[in-house]
Amino acid sequence: MEPYISVKNVSHVYPNGVTAIKEINLDIYEGEVVAILGSNGSGKTTLVKHFNGLLKPTKGEIIVGGLKTKKERIAKLSSLVGYVFQNPNHQTFLPTVSQELAYGCKNLKMAEEEIEERVAKAVELFEFQDILDENPFDLNSSQRKEVAMASIMAISPKVIVLDEPTTGQDHQGCKRILDLVRMFKEQGRIVVLITHDMNLIGELNCRTVVMNQSQKIADDRADRVFANKGIMDEAGLQPPQITSFANEISSLAHDRTYLTVDQIIDWIQTKEDIKIGTGS
Incomplete structure (x- = not known):
C-alpha cells in the first residue's frame, strides 16, 4: 500500500540559519x-507544517496524496x-459560526449547494444548531476549538492536523477531543496530533513519532515508546501519570505498559477472576 504522506530525507533551515x-x-x-x-x-511543528505547504523543504521531498508539496x-x-x-x-475571524463553517469551502470555490450540504453535515456532527448565529469569540x-475543527471538517x-488540541x-x-479523534479515524481519515498530552496519547495508544533536536528518534506504538526509558529521557518526556503510578505497584505485571486506568482495572479484575476460578 502506498503512503498518503511520504516524507523523504527532508530538512528545513529557517532564514536565520537555524536547522x-x-x-x-x-x-x-x-x-x-x-x-x-x-x-x-x-x-x-515545523515538520507537520510541511504537510499542507505552510513550509517547503529546504532539502528532500514531501508527497501528499500524490502531489509534490x-x-x-x-x-x-x-x-x-x-x-x-x-x-x-488564529483561524476564526468571521462574525458568526455559520459563516466560519462555510468560509473554507467558499475559499475553495465549491458550488453553493455543496457548501450548504457540507456545512449542514458539520452542524449535525458537532451539534451546533443552537449557536450558528453566535460570534465565535463569544463562545x-x-x-x-470545536468551531475551528468543524470548519476544517466541512472542507472534508x-x-x-490537530495542534495541541487539549490545551486549555x-x-x-x-x-x-478524544471522541472526535476516534470518530475521524472511523471515517477513514488520517489524524496527526502535535501534542504534549501524554494522557491523550495513552488513551489512543496510537503510532507515536518522537522528535528531539530536529531529528526523529522513535516511531512505534505509544505503549512501546513509553516503555523505552532511554528514548523518553533523551527527548525529555514523561509517560502518562497512570503509567508512572502503575510502575510503582508491585502486584501489576511489569512485562506490559499500562496507559490508562481502565487497563489497570482490567488487570485487577482478571486476577480476581483467576482467584475465584481456582478457589484461592
Whole structure:
C-alpha cells in the first residue's frame, strides 16, 4: 500500500540559519492516527507544517496524496490537509459560526449547494444548531476549538492536523477531543496530533513519532515508546501519570505498559477472576 504522506530525507533551515528538522523520513498511511511528540524546539511543528505547504523543504521531498508539496499552492494542499491551530483565535475571524463553517469551502470555490450540504453535515456532527448565529469569540474555549475543527471538517480533507488540541480544555473538553479523534479515524481519515498530552496519547495508544533536536528518534506504538526509558529521557518526556503510578505497584505485571486506568482495572479484575476460578 502506498503512503498518503511520504516524507523523504527532508530538512528545513529557517532564514536565520537555524536547522529546524534534519533528514526526516516518515510514511503515513490512510486510517492512521499519528502523534508527533517532542519538547519545545524539537522540530515537531515545523515538520507537520510541511504537510499542507505552510513550509517547503529546504532539502528532500514531501508527497501528499500524490502531489509534490514543493510544486503546489497552499490552497490546493489545504483541501487535502486541514490544520487546526493550537489557538482557535488564529483561524476564526468571521462574525458568526455559520459563516466560519462555510468560509473554507467558499475559499475553495465549491458550488453553493455543496457548501450548504457540507456545512449542514458539520452542524449535525458537532451539534451546533443552537449557536450558528453566535460570534465565535463569544463562545468558550472548548466551543471555539470545536468551531475551528468543524470548519476544517466541512472542507472534508483526508488529513486532519490537530495542534495541541487539549490545551486549555477541561476534563469534558479533553474527552470530547478524544471522541472526535476516534470518530475521524472511523471515517477513514488520517489524524496527526502535535501534542504534549501524554494522557491523550495513552488513551489512543496510537503510532507515536518522537522528535528531539530536529531529528526523529522513535516511531512505534505509544505503549512501546513509553516503555523505552532511554528514548523518553533523551527527548525529555514523561509517560502518562497512570503509567508512572502503575510502575510503582508491585502486584501489576511489569512485562506490559499500562496507559490508562481502565487497563489497570482490567488487570485487577482478571486476577480476581483467576482467584475465584481456582478457589484461592
